[in-house]
Amino acid sequence: MCRVIAYLGEPLLLDGPLFAAGNSLVRQAVEPRWMSLLNIGGFGLAAWDAGSPEPDRPYIYRTAGVPVYDRNLKALAEKVRATAAIAHVRGVEYDPREAVGPQNLHPFRFPGARVALAQNGVLYRFAEMRYDLLAYIGTELARHIEGTTDTEWVYALVLSRLADPFGPAGAEEMAGAVCESLRILRQVRERRGIDRQSAVNLVVSHGSSIVPTRSARTVIA
Numbered sequence: 001m002c003r004v005i006a007y008l009g010e011p012l013l014l015d016g017p018l019f020a021a022g023n024s025l026v027r028q029a030v031e032p033r034w035m036s037l038l039n040i041g042g043f044g045l046a047a048w049d050a051g052s053p054e055p056d057r058p059y060i061y062r063t064a065g066v067p068v069y070d071r072n073l074k075a076l077a078e079k080v081r082a083t084a085a086i087a088h089v090r091g092v093e094y095d096p097r098e099a100v101g102p103q104n105l106h107p108f109r110f111p112g113a114r115v116a117l118a119q120n121g122v123l124y125r126f127a128e129m130r131y132d133l134l135a136y137i138g139t140e141l142a143r144h145i146e147g148t149t150d151t152e153w154v155y156a157l158v159l160s161r162l163a164d165p166f167g168p169a170g171a172e173e174m175a176g177a178v179c180e181s182l183r184i185l186r187q188v189r190e191r192r193g194i195d196r197q198s199a200v201n202l203v204v205s206h207g208s209s210i211v212p213t214r215s216a217r218t219v220i221a
Contacts, residue, residue: 002120003028003089004106006203008210011081014047018067018077018087026067029089041090043067044105046116047082048207056114056168058084058207062105084207088118103147107203108155110144112166114206115174117158119151121199121216123185125192126150132188133157141165157181158204171209178202178213 005017005025018025029040042064049055059080067073067089088106106118123129133153134142141156159165161177169177182200189195197216204211 002091002106004118004120004201004203005085005087006118006205006210006212007082007085008205009083011049011051011083012085013078014045014080014082014085014087015074015077017085018045019074025087025089029066030068040066041100042102042105043070043073043087043089044107044118045073045087046085046107046109046205047080047087048084048205049081050083050207056207058109058116060109062102064101064105084205084210086116086118086203086205086210101147104149104152106151108152110141110156110159113159114166114168115159115162115204116206117151117155117202117204119154119203120201123150123154123189123200124196124198125194126153129188129192129194132192133184136160136184138165154181154185154200154202157184158202169206171211174204174206174209174211175213178204178211182213182215 003025007017045061046058048058061076063070086107090105107116109116130153137156138160141159145152145156158177158181161180162169162173200215202213
């Protein structure tokens with residue numbers, strides 16, 4: 001399964017949460033307590049530094065490799081002090097149909113967008129409902145979708161619920177966009193007769209605030 005961490009606060013050296021801590025993200029990726037098999041499909045990071053030039057634009061780092069072997073990531077983590085960060089280790093199924101590559105790595109942040117998003121979870125039978133979501137996603141956002149993950153589509157859906165998908169958004173607006181997106185997902189799943197529980201745990205941030213959500217509902221109450 002995926003692993004994700006989010007941080008917001010005083011400048012923090014990323015080496016701690018990514019590598020040095022006893023329960024660091026990289027340690028969780030290679031020593032999962034509740035799993036006997038590893039299924040790492042890559043690593044991604046968005047880190048904001050309030051003291052850097054263009055503080056609204058985060059450092060972005062993605063690799064389809066295993067983060068524990070990534071010397072570049074380790075060197076970066078030992079230098080960058082972030083005031084906000086989302087880091088994600090992607091978990092994938094052992095299946096030859098699974099697509100592993102940079103286009104499927106979290107956090108997602110379309111060119112020009114302020115908001116980034118990562119997910120822990122998977123939408124069951126997503127392939128059947130994927131194109132139903134186009135009715136709710138703006139054309140200018142849909143054209144940025146490159147990968148095959150449900151998360152990238154959820155990200156485009158969330159951005160489409162903002163007043164300006166490429167402009168600033170406060171915590172309340174981001175939270176509202178996430179809640180409305182989850183309602184749309186439940187409606188689409190209901191129309192498709194998809195009633196198996198699916199976890200959609202999201203972390204959304206623009207560097208000044210973070211909105212985490214946990215959802216496992218399948219149909220509209």
